[in-house]
Amino acid sequence: MATSPPDVSPEPAPARAPPPAPKRRPWKLLIVIVAVLVIISGVAAYVVLTAPPPASVVVYDTNSEMVTLDPSSEFSNSILILPNVYETLTHWNPTTNTAEPLLATNWTHSSDGLNWTFTLRQGVTFHDGTAFNATAVKYSLLRTICMGQGAAYIWGALGTCSDAQTTIHIDSPYQITFYQQYPAAMDKIASSGYGAYIFSPNTPGANYTLQYAWFNAGHDSGSGPYMINTQAYSIDYVVMDRYDNYWGGWKAGQFEHAVVKRVADNVQREQDVTSGAADITEDVPIADLPTLANNSAVTILKTASYRALYAFFNMGKSPTDNLSFREALAYSIPYAYEADTVAAGLGTQSVGVIPATMWGHDASLPHYTFNLALARQYLAQSPEPTGHVTLTYTYVTGDLYEQKLAEAWATQLATLNITLNIQPMEWANQWALAQKPPAQAQDIFVMYWWPTYVTPYDFLYNMFSYDSYQIYNLGYYNNSAFDNTINNAFTEEATNPSTALQDYTAAQLMLYHDLPGLGVVDLKNLYLERSDLKGFTDNPAYPLVVFFYQLSR
Numbered sequence: 001m002a003t004s005p006p007d008v009s010p011e012p013a014p015a016r017a018p019p020p021a022p023k024r025r026p027w028k029l030l031i032v033i034v035a036v037l038v039i040i041s042g043v044a045a046y047v048v049l050t051a052p053p054p055a056s057v058v059v060y061d062t063n064s065e066m067v068t069l070d071p072s073s074e075f076s077n078s079i080l081i082l083p084n085v086y087e088t089l090t091h092w093n094p095t096t097n098t099a100e101p102l103l104a105t106n107w108t109h110s111s112d113g114l115n116w117t118f119t120l121r122q123g124v125t126f127h128d129g130t131a132f133n134a135t136a137v138k139y140s141l142l143r144t145i146c147m148g149q150g151a152a153y154i155w156g157a158l159g160t161c162s163d164a165q166t167t168i169h170i171d172s173p174y175q176i177t178f179y180q181q182y183p184a185a186m187d188k189i190a191s192s193g194y195g196a197y198i199f200s201p202n203t204p205g206a207n208y209t210l211q212y213a214w215f216n217a218g219h220d221s222g223s224g225p226y227m228i229n230t231q232a233y234s235i236d237y238v239v240m241d242r243y244d245n246y247w248g249g250w251k252a253g254q255f256e257h258a259v260v261k262r263v264a265d266n267v268q269r270e271q272d273v274t275s276g277a278a279d280i281t282e283d284v285p286i287a288d289l290p291t292l293a294n295n296s297a298v299t300i301l302k303t304a305s306y307r308a309l310y311a312f313f314n315m316g317k318s319p320t321d322n323l324s325f326r327e328a329l330a331y332s333i334p335y336a337y338e339a340d341t342v343a344a345g346l347g348t349q350s351v352g353v354i355p356a357t358m359w360g361h362d363a364s365l366p367h368y369t370f371n372l373a374l375a376r377q378y379l380a381q382s383p384e385p386t387g388h389v390t391l392t393y394t395y396v397t398g399d400l401y402e403q404k405l406a407e408a409w410a411t412q413l414a415t416l417n418i419t420l421n422i423q424p425m426e427w428a429n430q431w432a433l434a435q436k437p438p439a440q441a442q443d444i445f446v447m448y449w450w451p452t453y454v455t456p457y458d459f460l461y462n463m464f465s466y467d468s469y470q471i472y473n474l475g476y477y478n479n480s481a482f483d484n485t486i487n488n489a490f491t492e493e494a495t496n497p498s499t500a501l502q503d504y505t506a507a508q509l510m511l512y513h514d515l516p517g518l519g520v521v522d523l524k525n526l527y528l529e530r531s532d533l534k535g536f537t538d539n540p541a542y543p544l545v546v547f548f549y550q551l552s553r
Contacts, residue, residue: 194453217233286346327375486504
């Protein structure tokens with residue numbers, strides 16, 4: 001019998017939270033020191049960098065360290081792990097642009113989009129043997145909402161922690177209804193790769209702090225096809241073992257063990273795959289692609305993503321507080337160089353804020369192009385008509401896309417007598433500078449974004465709303481009409497998506513005219529995999545996640 005929640009009052013994270021993790025994947029040129037990985041549960045130890053893994057093991061080399069494993073609060077790179085261990089009520093299908101059944105088999109909603117009823121899958125168990133049911137759903141979502149960490153905000157329509165006691169209603173063991181305080185597309189929200197996971201109500205720990213520690217020691221209580229091996233877990237590698245009682249069943253050829261291993265050097269990642277020490281990796285050196293294309297042992301995959309690179313102009317200080325000056329900057333960006341040369345064809349110039357492959361994109365939106373003649377015209381209309389100013393551009397140390405953009409942009413700005421002071425920084429330092437009063441902050445800030453779940457609101461709200469001022473709104477934009485437009489669009493998504501799209505387009509037009517920032521390049525994902533690996537399909541809604549259950553050799 002399921003126990004009651006250990007605590008439903010808001011509780012702070014067990015340690016002071018770091019700056020919000022950027023929505024980014026830096027290409028850092030670091031040296032990896034990983035020599036031996038021991039796989040427990042009957043699999044022999046093997047030397048990771050020199051020997052291929054056993055046939056029953058699949059290995060994914062990644063640039064990312066896995067810092068936290070709490071399914072309620074994780075909001076960064078451990079997304080590479082959690083979707084293999086935990087499941088959500090729904091799963092996003094990028095082909096149909098719809099949420100599809102996962103732990104929920106079907107759902108309905110009221111005509112006003114306020115009330116959503118989900119019918120739950122029967123015959124599912126968590127890794128601790130507890131049966132999945134509506135009690136587990138309410139338990140999980142209450143914990144996420146009441147902790148208020150990570151992506152808990154996606155459940156905002158259910159109200160506060162105390163509100164959620166009643167807005168989440170158990171109708172029967174396998175039916176649950178959400179009574180929202182404003183309309184929201186709950187089927188989409190329930191597919192999120194962050195903050196939507198369902199876990200056992202018997203998760204050990206008398207309070208959230210103890211449960212947080214239990215999760216982050218490498219334990220799990222999910223219902224997914226794999227379980228975290230607590231004896232083989234660190235921020236640099238995670239071993240997952242097959243959950244024999246997984247409700248989806250198992251077929252011959254599927255992997256008994258999956259390894260996610262951090263190898264920060266992209267050259268070493270490439271060598272791991274070509275040698276057979278790893279099965280799949282991401283972001284290998286672009287210059288090596290022609291050679292790799294002739295290697296029959298590996299396959300190159302270039303796939304759509306919902307990830308883009310953005311530049312923000314500080315509207316709180318001179319001269320970037322002047323629209324004509326910002327327009328001069330926008331027309332001086334070498335978009336094609338960034339997309340074609342730096343990204344080597346793995347990118348296209350952004351049109352609007354929503355990436356071209358994602359629901360909500362509007363290809364008809366006006367957009368800035370590289371045009372130095374127009375840049376000079378707008379500069380002449382600004383308070384700095386002859387240039388002779390210095391602007392500070394900050395980016396994360398080691399990120400090649402951001403660095404090369406800065407260098408190429410600086411060359412073009414020099415023709416306008418504008419000096420770009422390029423400052424590479426660690427993310428915490430870059431973010432700390434951005435939190436200063438705008439008059440003391442950087443002039444230009446660049447970063448990546450991808451959605452928490454698939455909605456334009458995630459981009460527009462986080463990067464440009466006043467509620468996000470000095471968090472991710474690093475153009476320091478303040479426009480109540482914009483905020484009202486995107487908030488109205490969000491409530492329309494549940495029942496009237498065509499109207500929502502019109503509002504999202506209108507909001508992006510405001511951004512085009514006001515120019516607090518803009519998309520520079522929409523990026524593709526780049527993978528290298530062993531040619532004998534079968535079943536891998538990239539899903540841009542879950543960035544750079546490999547769903548190991550789909551794979552075989």
